[in-house]
Amino acid sequence: MPKTNSDQLHGTLDMLVLKTLQNGRLHGYAIAVRLEQLSNEVLKVEEGSLYPALYRMEARGWLSSEWGMTETARRARFYKLTREGRAQLGAETQSWTRLTAAVQSVLSS
Amino acid sequence: MPKTNSDQLHGTLDMLVLKTLQNGRLHGYAIAVRLEQLSNEVLKVEEGSLYPALYRMEARGWLSSEWGMTETARRARFYKLTREGRAQLGAETQSWTRLTAAVQSVLSS
DNA sequence: ATCTGATACCTAGGTGTTCTAAGTCTTAGT
DNA sequence: ACTAAGACTTAGAACACCTAGGTATCAGAT
16 A cells, blocks of 8 residues: 555646646646656656646647657647636746745744 | 635645644634634635544544633634644645645746 | 567546535624 | 624535556667
């Protein structure tokens, strides 16, 4: 019974994914790798969390996607931010900042 | 369909409650009030979230409780940290710091 | 030539927290 | 007598995330 990963990033996954797409399109697997790199291996993104999140966000109009090829000639589905996705990223970032500030203010009381 | 409060504090509620009990015992309602004050009204703790959280944490041995009277002579259930609860608070705080740092590092990339 | 590991995606099912939305009872104030 | 606030309770639903499998392709090693 390995106590692994449970719910590390509840609530932040969408924001993190949107953020990785801010500078251009990426495919799912690359998003996961990117997030782990950018967080110095602290954030491990489970594929069973990531892909459903991508579908959710595309369904909500925050992302659009299409099949393409990686540099290494592999088939992959590329995602990019829509205008709404960009707005959503802004909103979630702002809300996250506000929330963590509030939590921090409790913790340092 | 009022889009209100949804899951603001997912994952942080336990830590926040433990924190409010660090300096002595409080009853449930007072914990909610305290958290809202300390966070400058940013964190609204729903009673339907708070009380089940208290029961959970007591069941896990992080809290102990007993009935008592408030200063205004009202019946209320007072909670206090156990030794394990204190350890849990430390662990969760550390993990939260680590996580938010990682998220921050992604956001500022 | 085969095997392994990495790349890339998919999905069913379970877990766990939180919220919604009721409700009860008591006391204070009007 | 009525109302609002204090204090607690609980059932149910929503939702995100994880577990744990699965598929397929390609590169490199044995």
